[in-house]
Amino acid sequence: MDPHFLDELIAVLGADNVLTLPEDLLCYAYDAASDLPSTPPDVVVTPWDSTQVAAVVKLAAASKIPLYTRGAGTNLSGGTIPLRQGIVLSMLNMDKILEIDAENLTARVQAGTVIQSLLDAAEPYGLLYPPDPGTVKTATMGGSAAECSGGLRGLKYGVTKDYILGMEIVTADGDIISLGGKTVKNVSGYNLPQLFVGSEGTLGIITELLVKLVPIPEASQAMLAVFMDLDKAADAIRAIIARKIIPATLEIMDNITIRTVEDFKKIGLPVDAEAILLVEVDGIRGAVDQEAARVKEVLAECGATAIRVAADAAERDQLWEARRSALPALVRSRPTTILEDATVPRSKIPEMIRAIRAIAAKHQIQIGTFGHAGDGNLHPTILTDIQDADEMRRVRLAIDEIFATALELGGTLSGEHGIGLAKAGYMESQFGKPGMDLMKKIKRALDPDNILNPGKIFVDL
Amino acid sequence: MDPHFLDELIAVLGADNVLTLPEDLLCYAYDAASDLPSTPPDVVVTPWDSTQVAAVVKLAAASKIPLYTRGAGTNLSGGTIPLRQGIVLSMLNMDKILEIDAENLTARVQAGTVIQSLLDAAEPYGLLYPPDPGTVKTATMGGSAAECSGGLRGLKYGVTKDYILGMEIVTADGDIISLGGKTVKNVSGYNLPQLFVGSEGTLGIITELLVKLVPIPEASQAMLAVFMDLDKAADAIRAIIARKIIPATLEIMDNITIRTVEDFKKIGLPVDAEAILLVEVDGIRGAVDQEAARVKEVLAECGATAIRVAADAAERDQLWEARRSALPALVRSRPTTILEDATVPRSKIPEMIRAIRAIAAKHQIQIGTFGHAGDGNLHPTILTDIQDADEMRRVRLAIDEIFATALELGGTLSGEHGIGLAKAGYMESQFGKPGMDLMKKIKRALDPDNILNPGKIFVDL
Numbered sequence: 001m002d003p004h005f006l007d008e009l010i011a012v013l014g015a016d017n018v019l020t021l022p023e024d025l026l027c028y029a030y031d032a033a034s035d036l037p038s039t040p041p042d043v044v045v046t047p048w049d050s051t052q053v054a055a056v057v058k059l060a061a062a063s064k065i066p067l068y069t070r071g072a073g074t075n076l077s078g079g080t081i082p083l084r085q086g087i088v089l090s091m092l093n094m095d096k097i098l099e100i101d102a103e104n105l106t107a108r109v110q111a112g113t114v115i116q117s118l119l120d121a122a123e124p125y126g127l128l129y130p131p132d133p134g135t136v137k138t139a140t141m142g143g144s145a146a147e148c149s150g151g152l153r154g155l156k157y158g159v160t161k162d163y164i165l166g167m168e169i170v171t172a173d174g175d176i177i178s179l180g181g182k183t184v185k186n187v188s189g190y191n192l193p194q195l196f197v198g199s200e201g202t203l204g205i206i207t208e209l210l211v212k213l214v215p216i217p218e219a220s221q222a223m224l225a226v227f228m229d230l231d232k233a234a235d236a237i238r239a240i241i242a243r244k245i246i247p248a249t250l251e252i253m254d255n256i257t258i259r260t261v262e263d264f265k266k267i268g269l270p271v272d273a274e275a276i277l278l279v280e281v282d283g284i285r286g287a288v289d290q291e292a293a294r295v296k297e298v299l300a301e302c303g304a305t306a307i308r309v310a311a312d313a314a315e316r317d318q319l320w321e322a323r324r325s326a327l328p329a330l331v332r333s334r335p336t337t338i339l340e341d342a343t344v345p346r347s348k349i350p351e352m353i354r355a356i357r358a359i360a361a362k363h364q365i366q367i368g369t370f371g372h373a374g375d376g377n378l379h380p381t382i383l384t385d386i387q388d389a390d391e392m393r394r395v396r397l398a399i400d401e402i403f404a405t406a407l408e409l410g411g412t413l414s415g416e417h418g419i420g421l422a423k424a425g426y427m428e429s430q431f432g433k434p435g436m437d438l439m440k441k442i443k444r445a446l447d448p449d450n451i452l453n454p455g456k457i458f459v460d461l
Numbered sequence: 462m463d464p465h466f467l468d469e470l471i472a473v474l475g476a477d478n479v480l481t482l483p484e485d486l487l488c489y490a491y492d493a494a495s496d497l498p499s500t501p502p503d504v505v506v507t508p509w510d511s512t513q514v515a516a517v518v519k520l521a522a523a524s525k526i527p528l529y530t531r532g533a534g535t536n537l538s539g540g541t542i543p544l545r546q547g548i549v550l551s552m553l554n555m556d557k558i559l560e561i562d563a564e565n566l567t568a569r570v571q572a573g574t575v576i577q578s579l580l581d582a583a584e585p586y587g588l589l590y591p592p593d594p595g596t597v598k599t600a601t602m603g604g605s606a607a608e609c610s611g612g613l614r615g616l617k618y619g620v621t622k623d624y625i626l627g628m629e630i631v632t633a634d635g636d637i638i639s640l641g642g643k644t645v646k647n648v649s650g651y652n653l654p655q656l657f658v659g660s661e662g663t664l665g666i667i668t669e670l671l672v673k674l675v676p677i678p679e680a681s682q683a684m685l686a687v688f689m690d691l692d693k694a695a696d697a698i699r700a701i702i703a704r705k706i707i708p709a710t711l712e713i714m715d716n717i718t719i720r721t722v723e724d725f726k727k728i729g730l731p732v733d734a735e736a737i738l739l740v741e742v743d744g745i746r747g748a749v750d751q752e753a754a755r756v757k758e759v760l761a762e763c764g765a766t767a768i769r770v771a772a773d774a775a776e777r778d779q780l781w782e783a784r785r786s787a788l789p790a791l792v793r794s795r796p797t798t799i800l801e802d803a804t805v806p807r808s809k810i811p812e813m814i815r816a817i818r819a820i821a822a823k824h825q826i827q828i829g830t831f832g833h834a835g836d837g838n839l840h841p842t843i844l845t846d847i848q849d850a851d852e853m854r855r856v857r858l859a860i861d862e863i864f865a866t867a868l869e870l871g872g873t874l875s876g877e878h879g880i881g882l883a884k885a886g887y888m889e890s891q892f893g894k895p896g897m898d899l900m901k902k903i904k905r906a907l908d909p910d911n912i913l914n915p916g917k918i919f920v921d922l
Contacts, residue, residue, distance in 0.1 A: 103699055103808040104837075126705060150646040159646055161655070162623070175895040182806040185611045185620055185838045185876035187659050188884070188891055189918060190900050194622070194655035198648045215705035238564055244587060244676035244745075284705075287748030345643040347564040376565075377646045415646035423649070430649055434636040438907070439651050445906030446899070457650060 001042040005063060009045055009087075012055040017093075019044040028088040031073040031080045035338050035386055036421050041068065041082035046090045050168060050176050050207040053089065057205065058174035060087055064449050069201040071112060071143025074135040076339055077420030079147060079200045083455035091142050094207065097121045104182050105213045106165060111142025111206050118211075127213040130157035133416070134327070142206045148198030150341075150416030155374030156246045156282075157214075159416065161197040168208035169196055172447040180210060195442070200418055201453040203446045217282035220248065221292035222316045225277045225304035226270050230254075233275035234350035236302035237373050240279070241346070243298055245291050249280040250374030254353055257326050257368040257381075264329035269322055270306070275353075277304075277373065278323050280316075326370040327381065334366065334383035338395065342406035343415030346376040355405045356380045362401075363394040377415035403429070424459045462503035466524060470506055470548075473516040478554075480505040489549040492534040492541045496799050496847055497882050502529065502543035507551045511629060511637050511668040514550065518666065519635035521548055525910045530662040532573060532604025535596040537800055538881030540608055540661045544916035552603050555668065558582045565643050566674045567626060572603025572667050579672075588674040591618035594877070595788070603667045609659030611802075611877030616835030617707045617743075618675075620877065622658040629669035630657055633908040641671060656903075661879055662914040664907045678743035681709065682753035683777045686738045686765035687731050691715075694736035695811035697763035698834050701740070702807070704759055706752050710741040711835030715814055718787050718829040718842075725790035730783055731767070738765075738834065739784050741777075787831040788842065795827065795844035799856065803867035804876030807837040816866045817841045823862075824855040838876035864890070885920045 001020075009018045019025065020043050030038035042065075047053045060067045066086030073080050082088050091112035098108040102125040109118055115136040118129050133139055133149035143149075145167070150159040166180025180186060180193040196204055227233035237250060253261070253276045262269040269276065277299070281291040292309070299307050310316035331337045344352045353369055356378075360367040371378035380402055384395050403413055403426050413423050413430050428436050440458060443450075450461055462481075470479045480486065481504050491499035503526075508514045521528045527547030534541050543549050552573035559569040563586040570579055576597040579590050594600055594610035604610075606628070611620040627641025641647060641654040657665055688694035698711065714722070714737045723730040730737065738760070742752040753770070760768050771777035792798045805813045814830055817839075821828040832839035841863055845856050864874055864887050874884050874891050889897050901919060904911075911922055 101806075101808075103702070104806045105702065106806075148648045148652070150648075154646050161652060171895070171899060175899075177893075177896050177899060179896070181873050182871055183804045183838070183873055183876060184836045185615050185802075185804050185833075186873045187609045187611075187877055187879050188874045189880060189888060189896075190664075190903060191609070191622060191655050191659045192899065194652050194658075195903075197655075198652045203651075215707070218705065241564070241566065244679065246676070283744075284748050284751055286751045287745050290745055290747045341646075343644045343646050345562075345565045345567075347562075372646075375645045377644070410643055412642050412644055412647045413649045415644060416648055418648050419650060427650060432638075434632070434638050435640070435650075438632060438636075438638060438653065441906040442651060442656075442903060445902040 005059070006043060008059050009043065009056065012059070013045055013047060013052055017046040028070065028082065031075050031078060033076050033078040033420070033422055035336060036078040036081060039082055039085060041088040042085045044088045044090055046093050048093045050170060053170045053205055053207050054174045054176050056087065056089060057170050057172065060451050061172060061174060061449065064451060066454050067451050068453055069205050071140030072138045074139045075143060075147050075420065076417040077414065077422040079418050079420035079456060081421055083421065089205065091140060100125055102127060106182050106210055107213055108208065108210045109141050110208055111140060113141045115139055115141060115144060122213055126216050128216045129163060129211060129213055131160045131163055141209050145197050145206055145209055146199065146201050147418040150377060152249050152372060154372055154377060155250055156248045161194060163212045164193050164197050164209060165212055166210035167193050167196060167206050169204040169206055171204050172452055182210065200420060200456055202443060202457055203452065219285045219288040220280055220282035221288050221310065222278065222280040222319050223292065223296060223307060223309040224319045225299040226273045226306040227275045227277065227303065228273060228305055229303065230274045230350050230353060232303040233277055236277060236299050236304065237346065237349065239298045239302055240295055243294055245281065245294055247279050247295065247374060248282040249278065251278040251323050251371070252373035253323065253326055253370040254368065257330065257370045260333055260368055261322055261325045261329040264332065265321070265325050267321055276322065278319060330368045330381045330383060334385060336384045336386040338382040338384065340380045340382070340399065340402060341377060341415045341417045342380065342402050342411060342413065343377040344406055344409045344411035346374065348409040348411065349373055349376060349378065352378055352405065352409060356402060359398050359401045363398045365391065365394055365398055376411065419457045421456060424457055427457065466520065467504060469520050470504065470517065473520070474506055474508060474513055478507040489531065489543065492536055492539060494537050494539045494881070494883055496797060497539040497542060500543055500546060502549040503546045505549045505551055507554050509554050511631060514631045514666055514668050515635045515637050517548065517550060518631050518633065521912050522633060522635060522910065525912060527915050528912050529914055530666050532601030533599045535600045536604060536608050536881065537878040538875065538883040540879050540881035540917060542882055544882065550666065552601060561586055563588060567643050567671060568674055569669065569671050570602050571669055572601060574602045576600055576602060576605060583674055587677050589677045590624060590672060590674055592621045592624055602670050606658055606667055606670055607660065607662050608879040611838060613710050613833060615833055615838060616711055617709045622655060624673045625654050625658050625670060626673050627671035628654050628657060628667050630665040630667055632665050633913055643671065661881060661917050663904060663918055664913065680746045680749040681741055681743035682749050682771065683739065683741040683780050684753065684757060684768060684770040685780045685783070686760040687734045687767040688736045688738070688764065689734060689766055690764065691735045691811050691814060693764040694738055697738060697760055697765065698807065698810065700759045700763055701756055704755055706742065706755055708740050708756065708835060709743040710739065712739040712784050712832070713834035714784065714787055714831040715829065718791065718831045721794055721829055722783055722786045722790040725793065726782065726786050728782055737783065739780060791829045791842045791844060795846060797845045797847040799843040799845065801841045801843070801860065801863060802838060802876045802878040803841065803863050803872060803874065804838040805867055805870040805872035807835065809870040809872065810834055810837060810839065813839055813866065813870060817863060820859050820862045824859040826852065826855055826859055837872065880918045882917060885918055888918065
């Protein structure tokens, strides 16, 4: 990288915030998508405010140098990998919580704020930021907004985009623009906050977020049900919704996942069960008792062979232990884990689980499936070894077939992990050429020199 | 208009669907924003499907003829007025409900479907489409999506954009593209359905919508509270939310509105009251009883001088009568009514109501204010006479000040009526030049010849 350019960065940020040592750069070469290629950037910058971000963008724009914005790097689609070197813009210094507005139920945070910090700051006000990707303790609000992360509460509470009221962005020209506002109703001009949510850093850099909070539910009730028959578990999911109950959480684990968890944790899971459902309802006390009773009834009617209702917080934690152990248990069983997030309409879950099983058998690979049954967001988790070229070839074929099946069933390539590098090659199969052209028009309009996270979402930009 | 062009339209649509008689054209000259200039288009077309829409767009694009998409014309910002003549594309023939998917809680409808038709179709499944602009019996789903209409249930249920999962659009090139899907979680590519929601027909034509439904709440409880002091009413709004209750409806009427309604309806409203609040909670039975009791407590604690709780459906209708009569009562009192929708953060409602009162006094005009207190969306309703040039001049000054005040208080120009023609001139005051440039880049990228609803949102495009 041109030393003069580095000097300009140092002039803006100070030498402490411009990293060029190889051992520093290596840490920014990859993200949590472990099967993707990694590349160190030429330089990492760590700005402290939006003005510095804007100044960096202006320098990058003048020299047409790629710019990769990065939160905590927890994303699972290679969204932050600096594929074409250039600059990694780490947002971790911009971690201030600027306001908790209990009266208007909003919070304003800098983009580098860790989700858990916001949860901690809102808790004394009795307020909750509902989006709950598995990584609240490390992931940043900005990264979570750029990827539109989902998580465990999607069915009842929605996902990240449902809580974004506004944001401050830095455009590819280095302008600082404030979008949206504190009002739920806001139809002045285009709905730009929602265009930037999930745009994976390709349209602008999110520097600040204004998000909606909700009152912490005063009560909740968790229960776990065992099914010997996948169709009966699917019936139960259907029947709960048909009874007009929208649980906060409605999770499923398949037989392979159950067996792997039991092997790891020995918590007494029935290893011959075809599926376990974990259901949690929440809300005000009276409603929760009534809904929990109805859910239990439905589970029994649909043929659950065992139902455990948590009597207290400790028992709730026990029930959750099985679900929380799913990924760690699967991960430890083989050297490489590929966590997919193909998502289908809720009614297609049994078909999808069966298709995944058939695909695994056909290509002789191991896939454990668990996930958010309530919103159709499954996590087929492929257990493999990146050193085994032949197995990886079969894994790639299986992934192709999983994506094709999700689209055939009316689903989507990605429910919550994003497209990034991992799924860019599949985009045209979902959107066709006119759909891709439409997205490219927007990308080119807002970032004509393609300096913002180039190589992501679009394979040919 | 070039007769050859009309022949081409007739070739695509049939003569019955191409209207050119002056008396037909006149009906499409205006919309529900009664104080704006009206202009008849050159031709009105009434397509029956997306293919016909695409064919019309291709013809318009080839000749660069303006194209104004229109649902029922109920919008209040001049969004459908064919300012530069050309073609009005009426969607009213495209009114089919294509699917109610009770299992996935979704509905798919053509854009010309009247909202009430969807409500009627969903009701037998026990499902509800929550967005409730005052005009459900006439407004179309497409118009409502293009304007992102709000309404009475914003605080708890959100607005139109919160229920749009996907759509079919016709681009300015005449491509038919399907966006989004049935899954709540969907992060494949840009969040385009949300870019088109609220874009007022300027980026593409919405031909089909995929929307989210919710279970019809099994119970509800309405109550009305009278306040002699505006601050106490504001305290009550605050206190309800602080008690972690999110009512389905939380409406306010000011003293002028109360007096006008009472004068019109003689339903026994206290004409000396500073404010009336109408609160309705809904959900499952147990929760509703508990929440209603808490709301009543809060209203009393905050100094309501009278509280009426509806004992049954008939009493509920009586309570709603006052709120439902607000606009009709105000409308009948003077020849011209200008209904604004400046929206502020909920905590700023008393300041906003007082500012509106001061502005009315300063300019010696009449303004009644009512609206959706729960989401900060007030309707200052200016009672005037479009024939009185001097009064109209003062009205314009007052409107300028109302908008400026809303922005100063952290609000927005429009909560639910859209920008259209009415507020285009104020946009830069909210977004600044960089913000306007950002929107224009998107507009130009998707509609380079500016044929889609030209003259709206942007004064200089």
